[in-house]
Amino acid sequence: MQVYDALIVGGGLAGSLAAIHLAEKGLRVCLFEKEKAPHHKVCGEYLSEEACYYLEEVGFDFDFAQSPLIDDFSFHAPKVSLQQKLQRKARGISRFLLDQFLLDKAESLGVQVLLGERVKAYKREKEYYLIEGKNQKVLAPLLLLATGKHDLPKLHRRVGKERDLVGFKVHMDLTPAHQQKLENSIELFSFEGGYGGLSPIEEGRFNLCFLLEKKKLKDHSLTHSWELLQSYLSERNRVLADRLRMSQKRMDRPVTISGVPYGHMLEPSKVPTGVFLLGDQAAVIPSFTGEGMSIALLSARMATDLIVSHKFSPSASHKYHDYLARILKGRMSLALPIHSLMRGPLASIVGHSIKWVPGVVPFLFEKTRCPEAYYWRTMG
Numbered sequence: 001m002q003v004y005d006a007l008i009v010g011g012g013l014a015g016s017l018a019a020i021h022l023a024e025k026g027l028r029v030c031l032f033e034k035e036k037a038p039h040h041k042v043c044g045e046y047l048s049e050e051a052c053y054y055l056e057e058v059g060f061d062f063d064f065a066q067s068p069l070i071d072d073f074s075f076h077a078p079k080v081s082l083q084q085k086l087q088r089k090a091r092g093i094s095r096f097l098l099d100q101f102l103l104d105k106a107e108s109l110g111v112q113v114l115l116g117e118r119v120k121a122y123k124r125e126k127e128y129y130l131i132e133g134k135n136q137k138v139l140a141p142l143l144l145l146a147t148g149k150h151d152l153p154k155l156h157r158r159v160g161k162e163r164d165l166v167g168f169k170v171h172m173d174l175t176p177a178h179q180q181k182l183e184n185s186i187e188l189f190s191f192e193g194g195y196g197g198l199s200p201i202e203e204g205r206f207n208l209c210f211l212l213e214k215k216k217l218k219d220h221s222l223t224h225s226w227e228l229l230q231s232y233l234s235e236r237n238r239v240l241a242d243r244l245r246m247s248q249k250r251m252d253r254p255v256t257i258s259g260v261p262y263g264h265m266l267e268p269s270k271v272p273t274g275v276f277l278l279g280d281q282a283a284v285i286p287s288f289t290g291e292g293m294s295i296a297l298l299s300a301r302m303a304t305d306l307i308v309s310h311k312f313s314p315s316a317s318h319k320y321h322d323y324l325a326r327i328l329k330g331r332m333s334l335a336l337p338i339h340s341l342m343r344g345p346l347a348s349i350v351g352h353s354i355k356w357v358p359g360v361v362p363f364l365f366e367k368t369r370c371p372e373a374y375y376w377r378t379m380g
C-alpha cells in the first residue's frame with residue numbers, strides 16, 4: 001500500500017493543474033487518468049483571458065503553441081447577425097495540446113501519473129481516502145475529484161437541469177478566404193434544436209463545436225453520418241452553411257458527448273471533509289454561455305492554495321467549497337437562461353433586440369466570466 005499526501009482522479013485541466021501546484025509545494029501526489037494516451041475532448045477550445053492567466057502561470061506559452069488571439073465576436077441566428085469587438089483578448093487552442101502539456105508538466109514535477117486507470121470508487125479508511133488501482137492500493141488524507149462530466153460509476157450521479165443535448169466537436173480547415181477573414185474571430189451560431197461555435201485554434205485550423213437536441217438527432221436520423229449532420233446545420237443557418245461549404249474535416253469523425261448535466265452546482269454541505277470537487281465536478285455551466293475551462297482552472301488554483309494555507313489540513317475543503325459556490329452562483333443563474341434562449345426559436349428575436357443595444361454583449365461577457373480578480377478578492 002502506497003501512502004501519498006493527495007490523490008487526484010482525472011487528468012483534465014482541473015486535475016492536472018491541481019497536481020502541478022501541489023507538487024510544486026512538495027506534496028506527494030498520485031493522479032489517476034482513465035485514458036491511456038492524449039485524446040480529443042468535446043470543447044469549444046475558446047480560452048478567456050483569465051483562463052490564459054492560470055495557464056501562463058505554470059509556463060504555457062500561447063505564442064509558441066501558435067495559438068491565435070481572438071478579439072472579435074459574432075452571433076448568427078437564423079435571421080439576424082451581430083458583431084462586436086471583444087474588450088478582452090481570448091485565445092484558441094486544442095484540448096489535445098493543452099491537456100497533454102499540463103499532464104507532462106505534472107509528471108515532470110514528480111507527480112505519479114497513472115494512465116489507463118479508471119477509478120470506480122473510493123473508500124474512507126480512518127483519516128485516509130483509499131483508491132484501489134489495477135496494480136496497487138493508494139491512500140491519502142486529501143482526495144481531489146476532477147473527473148469532469150463523468151461521475152465515478154459507483155458513486156451517486158449528479159443531477160443537472162438539462163441532459164437532453166449531445167455535444168459534437170470537429171477540427172477543420174476552412175477555405176483560405178474564410179481562414180483569413182476569421183483568424184481572430186469566435187462566431188456563435190444558433191439553429192433549430194441547438195447552437196454552437198466556430199473559432200480558430202493552432203496551425204491555422206478551426207474548431208466547430210455544437211450542441212444539438214437528442215430528439216432532433218433521432219428524428220432526422222443524424223447519428224451515423226457527418227454529411228447528414230452538416231446538411232442539417234447548413235439548412236438551418238445560412239452563415240454556418242457558408243463557413244462549412246468547401247471546408248475539410250481534419251478528424252476522422254467528430255468527438256461527441258451526451259448527458260452533460262448542465263446546471264449542476266455543488267452543495268458544499270454534502271461534500272465530505274478532505275474531498276475537493278474540482279472543475280465540472282463542482283459545477284457544469286452551459287457551454288458557450290459560461291466558461292467551463294476558466295472555472296476548472298480557477299477551482300484547481302483555489303483548492304490548492306487553500307490546502308497549502310491550511311497547512312494541508314483536510315478541513316480546507318469546507319472553505320474551498322463555500323468560496324467556489326459563492327463565485328459561481330451568479331454566473332450560473334445568468335448562463336442558464338442565455339443557454340435556453342440560444343437553443344430556442346427566440347434566438348433571432350433576441351439577436352435583433354440586442355443589435356439595437358450594443359452594450360448588452362460586452363455586459364453579458366463580463367457577467368458570465370470568472371475574472372481572476374474575484375479569485376484574489378475572495379481569497380483575501
Ligand SMILES: Cc1cc2nc3c(=O)[nH]c(=O)nc-3n(C[C@H](O)[C@H](O)[C@H](O)COP(=O)(O)OP(=O)(O)OC[C@H]3O[C@@H](n4cnc5c(N)ncnc54)[C@H](O)[C@@H]3O)c2cc1C
Pocket residue numbers: 009010011012013014015032033034035041042043044045046047048051117118119120146147148149150151152153167168209210211257260278279280281287288290291292293294296
Ligand atoms: C460542447 C462543449 C463546449 C465547450 N466549450 C468551452 C469553451 O469554448 N470554453 C470553455 O472555457 N469551456 C468550454 N467547455 C467546458 C469545458 O470543456 C469543461 O468545463 C472543462 O473541460 C472542465 O475541465 P475538467 O478538468 O473539470 O474536466 P475534463 O477536462 O473533462 O477532464 C476530466 C478528466 O477525467 C478523466 N476521467 C473521467 N472519469 C474518470 C475516472 N473514473 N477515472 C479516472 N479518470 C477519469 C477524463 O478522461 C478526463 O481526462 C465546453 C464544454 C462542452 C461540453
